[in-house]
Amino acid sequence: MNRMTGVMKIHWKDKWNWIYIPWIILLFSFAVNVFIGVLTGGEEQINSGGLSSIFIYIFVCSLIVQGQTFSFALGLNVRRTDYFAGTSMMGLLVSAASAIVLSFFSLLEKWSDGWGVNLHFFTIPFMNSISPIGRLGIYFVVLVHMFFMGLVISSIYRRFRRTGLFVFFTTLFVLSSVASFSLTYYGLWLDVFGWIANHYMEMFVWMAPIAVVYALLSYAMIRRATV
Amino acid sequence: MNRIVEVNRLNKTYGSDTVIKDVSFAIEENKIYGLLGRNGAGKTTIMHMITAQLFPSGGELKVFGENPYENNRVLSRISFIKESQKYPDIFRIADVLDIAASLYPNWDQSFAEQLIEDFRLPVKRRMKKLSRGMLSSVGIIVGLASRAPLTIFDEPYLGLDAVARNLFYERLIEDYAEHPRTVILSTHLIDEVSNMLEHVIVIDNGRILLDEEADGLRGKAFTAVGPAAAVSAFAAGKQLIHRESIGGLASVSVLGDVSGAERRQAEAQGIELVPVSLQQLIVHLTNGKTNGKVAELG
Numbered sequence: 001m002n003r004m005t006g007v008m009k010i011h012w013k014d015k016w017n018w019i020y021i022p023w024i025i026l027l028f029s030f031a032v033n034v035f036i037g038v039l040t041g042g043e044e045q046i047n048s049g050g051l052s053s054i055f056i057y058i059f060v061c062s063l064i065v066q067g068q069t070f071s072f073a074l075g076l077n078v079r080r081t082d083y084f085a086g087t088s089m090m091g092l093l094v095s096a097a098s099a100i101v102l103s104f105f106s107l108l109e110k111w112s113d114g115w116g117v118n119l120h121f122f123t124i125p126f127m128n129s130i131s132p133i134g135r136l137g138i139y140f141v142v143l144v145h146m147f148f149m150g151l152v153i154s155s156i157y158r159r160f161r162r163t164g165l166f167v168f169f170t171t172l173f174v175l176s177s178v179a180s181f182s183l184t185y186y187g188l189w190l191d192v193f194g195w196i197a198n199h200y201m202e203m204f205v206w207m208a209p210i211a212v213v214y215a216l217l218s219y220a221m222i223r224r225a226t227v
Numbered sequence: 228m229n230r231i232v233e234v235n236r237l238n239k240t241y242g243s244d245t246v247i248k249d250v251s252f253a254i255e256e257n258k259i260y261g262l263l264g265r266n267g268a269g270k271t272t273i274m275h276m277i278t279a280q281l282f283p284s285g286g287e288l289k290v291f292g293e294n295p296y297e298n299n300r301v302l303s304r305i306s307f308i309k310e311s312q313k314y315p316d317i318f319r320i321a322d323v324l325d326i327a328a329s330l331y332p333n334w335d336q337s338f339a340e341q342l343i344e345d346f347r348l349p350v351k352r353r354m355k356k357l358s359r360g361m362l363s364s365v366g367i368i369v370g371l372a373s374r375a376p377l378t379i380f381d382e383p384y385l386g387l388d389a390v391a392r393n394l395f396y397e398r399l400i401e402d403y404a405e406h407p408r409t410v411i412l413s414t415h416l417i418d419e420v421s422n423m424l425e426h427v428i429v430i431d432n433g434r435i436l437l438d439e440e441a442d443g444l445r446g447k448a449f450t451a452v453g454p455a456a457a458v459s460a461f462a463a464g465k466q467l468i469h470r471e472s473i474g475g476l477a478s479v480s481v482l483g484d485v486s487g488a489e490r491r492q493a494e495a496q497g498i499e500l501v502p503v504s505l506q507q508l509i510v511h512l513t514n515g516k517t518n519g520k521v522a523e524l525g
Contacts, residue, residue, distance in 0.1 A: 003299060003303070003330065005329075006326065006329050006330045009325075009326060009329055010315070010326055013315070013317065013318060013322050013325075013326070014315060014317050016317065017317075068315040068316060068317075069315050071312075071313040072312070072313055072314055072315055072318075074280050075280075075307065075309070075312045075313070076326065076327060076330050076331075077278060077302040077303065077305050077306070077307060077330070078302070078330065079297045079298070079299055079302060080297060081297055082299075223297070224282075226275075226280060226281050226282065227275070227280045227281070227313075
């Protein structure tokens with residue numbers, strides 16, 4: 001049997017982390033929003049941010065998953081390459097499946113005119129002008145981006161342990177402080193927000209190559225990680 | 228004989244700490260090896276390097292004639308059961324066995340099921356909730372049922388009672404007879420396994436102390452018990468590894484063979500000669516007093 005699929009099988013055993021928990025959170029949030037919509041009688045338009053939970057959770061999931069399974073897989077003499085490939089494939093499949101289901105809900109949302117209560121849960125206002133395929137693409141690319149962001153951070157820990165994470169987060173903190181200070185000093189915050197408002201589609205497009213960079217970095221670190 | 232593992236001047240250092248120092252040995256096909264030594268001697272480190280879970284700092288390491296690192300031809304033929312194995316929190320025993328079944332090419336499901344019954348394991352229970360002994364049993368089942376050409380057990384018996392340990396030894400020997408393979412057994416309970424071992428490698432402080440056929444070792448050392456004066460005379464000129472006296476009686480353990488004439492003479496003086504057990508021999512060798520004298524043993 002192909003050993004990469006063996007790794008995917010290890011992940012598949014943990015359906016709670018990969019599938020159930022994120023969807024329970026998302027659907028619970030959705031239910032609460034529908035309830036509020038019913039209470040307000042659909043007079044107010046509700047733009048919920050509940051959709052973001054699934055993107056955050058896939059990041060959390062990939063942070064958790066490596067700590068749970070890496071030592072186990074290597075203990076069963078799985079190659080690091082197969083571990084990386086199996087884990088990435090699992091992340092891509094789960095992202096794709098989630099993106100399809102999210103698109104389906106967003107279509108329903110449109111057809112039912114906000115679930116009958118003027119609720120926009122699965123679409124964000126700017127998405128109204130985007131085709132269903134485009135929406136599917138946005139869901140997918142954001143999910144994949146978040147997944148590999150989690151994977152690259154947990155790979156830093158796998159490879160360089162606590163020191164690695166310490167250096168990484170310190171550097172990140174220093175850089176973001178410097179950036180934030182410079183933006184304030186030169187009065188550029190408004191320009192930044194303005195730029196984002198005009199270029200958010202490009203940002204989604206850029207998430208794809210950035211995710212590839214995360215994946216390559218993760219692979220490089222996993223290749224040299226020990227149990 | 229085919230060499231399954233070849234280790235040549237292997238080193239492992241952590242910073243300035245040398246854990247493995249110029250270790251060289253070879254493991255031949257279809258034999259049972261004992262890798263023995265005290266805690267922290269470097270046994271587990273060596274086994275981790277053989278399975279490419281740790282990286283050597285220097286030296287040469289070949290498993291099935293190739294470098295094991297990221298090499299499926301090698302790794303798929305190894306089953307390495309260690310006491311420190313981690314399992315995902317959510318896994319039940321059944322999940323572990325299911326994954327093992329799909330990763331080990333020679334997995335024997337009916338053998339695994341029979342072992343589950345023998346060890347009375349609750350397959351639906353989560354790994355997190357298992358007792359130490361049950362956790363060890365799961366490892367043993369994976370190690371035996373995987374029938375890997377190179378099977379390594381690193382202190383697999385932790386927390387197991389005597390009955391279960393015996394069961395492990397029996398099943399290992401039975402299955403080894405039917406499906407010969409190379410087994411490396413690392414253990415502290417040397418007496419329990421000494422009859423199984425065909426070859427013994429003793430490691431101490433990251434160095435090889437002894438690398439010999441078990442049969443050869445059994446006649447390597449003797450303990451002479453008798454009247455103190457007679458025993459002293461007998462021991463004169465021999466290499467002592469241990470000495471004890473109680474009242475007028477003395478007991479000395481000496482290295483080396485005893486000739487027939489010597490034996491008869493000793494017996495006439497009331498000295499009783501018994502071979503030193505493997506465990507005693509290794510305790511003598513690794514207790515720090517006799518280090519460095521071992522070269523003369525071979």
